[in-house]
Amino acid sequence: MKPLNFSRFLIALSLSLTLVLGGCAQPPGETGAEPIPAVPAEVSAPEAPAEVEAIAQEESVKGGSLNTFFPGSEGDFERVFVQEKTGFSQAKLKENGEELGLLSINDLANNPKAIEKFKRSDKELMGYPLVTVGKTQTALLVGDRYQVKVKSNSEAFTPEDREVWLQKFNLTGLESLEN
Amino acid sequence: MAKKVITELVDELDPGGLTVGILRGLDFVAPGEWVNITNFDRMISTVTGESDEDLIEQVRDRALELYKDESEGYQRAIWMYQTVDNAASALGTAAMANKIGQDTFLSFLSNVTPKPEKAQSIDLALKVVVEILAFCQVNGIPGDSIGDFLKALGEYGGEAKIRMAALVCLDGLIPLGPNFIKGVGSFLSEMSPKQLEENQAFRSLKNFIPGGDPTEKLEFVGRGFSSVSGWMNNLIDSEGLTQRKVMDNIHGFIEIADDKLDYVGAFLDMSTNYYYHTGVQTTAKRLIDRAFAEI
Structure with a gap:
């Protein structure tokens, strides 16, 4: 990219200041010109969101109540929670500080579309329907409601490893979780 | 104006330009970690490691559903x-658009002044506070949870690390000098809530800053800045960051006379939007992580 000449910038800025300040001095309507927007349209953000606490979806459990069913840290493996939203909790799985993948539990009470893929699967793990999603995820459906997923972020973390880690969740505990 | 959805916000990010050029100049802080992704589907592919179009579409649809719900916090972040x-601002954009450079206009230079140190100090502290608040919004952590944020900060990578490095370099070192951390800390401890109220960004953000009254909110701003000081x-020690080193690294993008260094902060402030640019990328990536886990 061509370097920006700083003295040119200052000159251009001076001009712009003059234009803007000059523009401000004119009462609206006299010039017929469009007012200069405070923020360019291309970076316009949403309006200030309402100052409300998260509206809990009636049928979904709180993310925090899912945390207790995750595998804990053990040996060289460390579990670090990263997201906790209504009906969803996610943790990183690390080995000796290197990220292997992501662990998650997701309440499908408000997301029935995600249940469909389990109905098409004839595989099971520990008695729960099992599916592979893409190349990187393995998922279980627990209690016809909770989706437990393990995702590989590293090739060293294989599909077999994902099944091992799925079994480390407290699946029977999760199955009995109610609102 | 209709609210833009997350796919549009990512797709509209600048693939080049001054903001991106300067961030690339700071790449030495996190070599090769930041890739400027400005296409939502490509971001899905990068984050998920998947290339199947049907799968990418499912993730995109779920991400849009989640983003649409204001209570999820992604919009707010x-x-x-x-x-x-x-x-x-209009000023910066107009300045960038103009290529006028006649010497006859040099007399206008007296109209340009660097941002006062106090205003810059407040801006820097508010950017730190926004990083904490946005982190909490995106990850679903209570807004006053500085401890959780600090744990995550140590693991920041990619665009998030570049954003924080740019904060130190462009909003701290360059405009305020090598002792900016101590200086801003002292300033915050001495300032009054009324002074904070005079800042436009604070007035916009104050309802989201923890604290029951302006005094408590100021206390949170001070605590937030102090918590990130270490x-x-x-970062400054490990990278040997100095004004000179930062300027040398972004020199390819701006030609600056040594005696104009105090104008650089004001210039960058007006002509770049690195916090927004990388903030959109961070928020979108976390949203995609979640959407992929939920499909």
């Missing part, structure tokens, strides 16, 4: 990044 980085000091 992006609004916060935008609000505190309202730098790409991380900033470590």
Whole structure:
């Protein structure tokens, strides 16, 4: 990219200041010109969101109540929670500080579309329907409601490893979780 | 104006330009970690490691559903990044668009002044606070949870690390000098809530800053800045960051006379939007992580 000449910038800025300040001095309507927007349209953000606490979806459990069913840290493996939203909790799985993948539990009470893929699967793990999603995820459906997923972020973390880690969740505990 | 959805916000990010050029100049802080992704589907592919179009479509649809729900916090996080980085003002944009350079206009230079040190100090502290608040919004952590944020800060990578490095370099070192951490800390401890109220970004953000009254909110701003001071000091020490080193690294993008260094901060403030740019990328990536886990 061509370097920006700083003295040119200052000159251009001076001009712009003059234009803007000059523009401000004119009462609206006299010039017929469009007012200069405070923020360019291309970076316009949403309006200030309402100052409300998260509206809990009636049928979904709180993310925090899912945390207790995750595998804990053990040996060289460390579990670090990263997201906790209504009906969803996610943790990183690390080995000796290197990220292997992501662990998650997701309440499908408000997301029935995600249940469909389990109905098409004839595989099971520990008695729960099992599916592979893409190349990187393995998922279980627990209690016809909770989706437990393990995702590989590293090739060293294989599909077999994902099944091992799925079994480390407290699946029977999760199955009995109610609102 | 209709609210833009997350796919549009990512797709509209600048693939080049001054903001991106300067961030690339700071790449030495996190070599090769930041890739400027400005296409939502490509971001899905990068984050998920998947290339199947049907799968990418499912993730995109779920991400849009989640983003649409204001209570999920993703919209609010992006609004916060935008609000505190309202730098790409009409002035800066007009200045960048103009290529006028006749010497006869040099007399206008007296109209340009660097931002006062106090105003810059407040801006820097508010950017730190927004990083904490946006992190909490995106990850679903209570807004006053500085401890959780600090744990995550140590693991920041990619665009998030570049954003924080740029904060130290462009909003700290360059405009305020090598002792900016101590200086801003002292300033915050001495300032009055009324002074804080005079800042436009604070007035926009104050309802989201923890604290029952202006005094408590000011206390949170001070505590937030102080909590990140150690991380900033470590970055400066480990990278040997100085004004000279930063300027040398972004020199390819701006030609600056040594005696104009105090104008550089004001210039960058007006002509770049690195906080918003990388903030959108961070928020979108976390949203994609979640959407992929939920399909």
